[in-house]
Amino acid sequence: MPAKRYQQVQLSHGGGGKEMNSLITDMFFKAFSNPILESQEDAAQLNLYGQTAFTTDSFTVEPLFFAGGDIGKLAIAGTVNDLAMMAAQPEYLSCSFIIEEGFAIKDLNTIVQSMATELHQSGARIVCGDTKVVPKGCADGIFINTSGVGRILKPGISVKNLQVGDAIIVSRDIGRHGAAILMARDSLSLESELTSDCATLWPIVEQLIAANIDIHAMRDATRGGLSAVLNEWATASNVGIQVDEKHIPISQEVQGLCELYGFEAFDLANEGTFIIALPQDVAEQALAIMKQYCHCDSASIIGHVIKDNKGKVILNTPWGSSRYLDVPQGELLPRIC
């Protein structure tokens, strides 16, 4: 088996010949095995019916491995979550790797295995893919692109759909992914058990749909964090959103890290945390369902939609003052001192 002969990805692994074949069959097909993929046609043949959601995302993360996940887990959870947030059951995924020459086969295998494990969470399948190997220096280790399609089980969920009086729920404590990446990136010698929230959200969304909860808007708070989602909603639906700081769950580790660097947990990325807007009278019921599921036991109603302050998000502090919660700008950089 030629792939096993090598410890590092060679340019020949992308060359279309023997090496590439063995990488694909021995590693990718094994991990992602399913009949559509293995049929090896030029394109996957799918059976789609009803309203379908389609999404794509490219994953470039530094470092590739972090507490609570790796780029592979992220590449599956990220795309599956984009579908889930439209109440679409994730079905078929594509997956492209761009790998830098010299990348360790062992690491690639770890990434691929974690993709396979994450796929089980939603039952989605990788049905087509592509592999490119680029000369050393032309990429940073590995880039992964995944696209996905899924059947929409509950139409009408939209950023434009927030109604005055809606409750806003956040599914768990915020900012963990951004904080975990930061911890892994820096040679920080901090004691911490902080892990990324990286996770597939479909199982919990499926429960909410099954309970027929009337969801107006739903979004995973990825880059830009909670602030970005709420601001997007306020603008798209032309409403105001008011949230109470004391109800927003934030872990002590994340808060501590924010203190150190001058960040705000509201701005930090999440990879397994979502926000829902829904009628106030079903909020408690939704919360009860969410709390039964792993990761969501700190789910909380953090605020509601108001008719004033259109397009703005207002954060009430625990001591009775308030301010705008703005979107984060540019790169997140630590304060200078």
Next chain:
Amino acid sequence: MKLTDLYQQFRNPDIIKALAAQINQYSSQITSNINIMEVCGGHTHTIMKYGLKQLLPANINFIHGPGCPVCIMPKERIDHAAALAQLPDVILLTLGDMIRVPGSNGNLAQYRAKGCDIRPLYDPMDALSIAKDNPNKTIIFFAIGFETSTPMTAVLIDQAEKQQINNLLFHINHVLVPPAIDAVMADPQARVNAFIGPAHVSVISGAKIYQAAVDQYQTPVVVSGFEPVDVMESILRIVKQKYNDTAQLDIQYSRAVNYDGNQAAQALINQYLTLRDSFRWRGLGPIPDSALTLKPEFAHRDAEIIFKQHLPTVEIDDHKACQCGDILRGIANPQDCKVFGKGCSPESPLGSCMVSSEGACNAYYRYTGVTNAG
């Protein structure tokens, strides 16, 4: 270090409300205005971000001082950084927001996008490993900041010397707080009659550096931490001094600051750095003895000397409309600026006060306009 102990008690709503009540009580018995300058942008942000102003009486005003290294960096120094970054085989290192500050021809982030190797550091000590990992390149640390960040630079120089890391050079832009206070007070229009002293700065230098200001201008100086409880308590201490008609140096942030500061750090700084004759502050103009530079015996690490012929010498003033200078001096508020929020916003800043996340205009832009109604 335990991350969890860093902040807890300092945001306790009951304590904050109780402090607000006391401040209101004292200040209701004071007829004049209390114009407090937060020298440091960190405090400006605490006040704005936590909405503290909303809890305070009308006769307490805040004036946002020159205490942010990003705000006070004149354009020509950014142009120096850009010129250095464009030299072949150079890696330019700097801290945080500095890469967003506009020079006369764009900011460092834009130069980075054009292909210059410019890296914002999270930890200045990373400069050592970057220098070791790139033996064929010249690594230039664009060092910025007040007394707070100076020791880090001194440690870096010290390590570079001891470990003979010869490809690590420095472009020093460290500035000092007391001369800036003097520059503010020297203005005949100065309205400031109390100071909140920077916390981080004082950890290193000690509170003693403000004694002269207290004596000379008869203004209270309270060295304060950055948490809402810290700032509220410091304001209360200022108000009490005003009520008693005294002017003293006081350390609220006593969990980290003492009168003398960190003497080991001061010694290390003195070993490598010395006063610069004059430094041109953005908005305040040239102030003598207000900044540091490498001592002559370390000229072999001084990028300003080694690359002298590549560095522009023109002094560049701000956009004509920009009132950063008056804002840094406490004569104007961000909203007084005609282009505030219109021609100038965090996405396309005209002046540094809008760039830095610690700048006054940025803080006003992000956080003002909210009332308690709603």
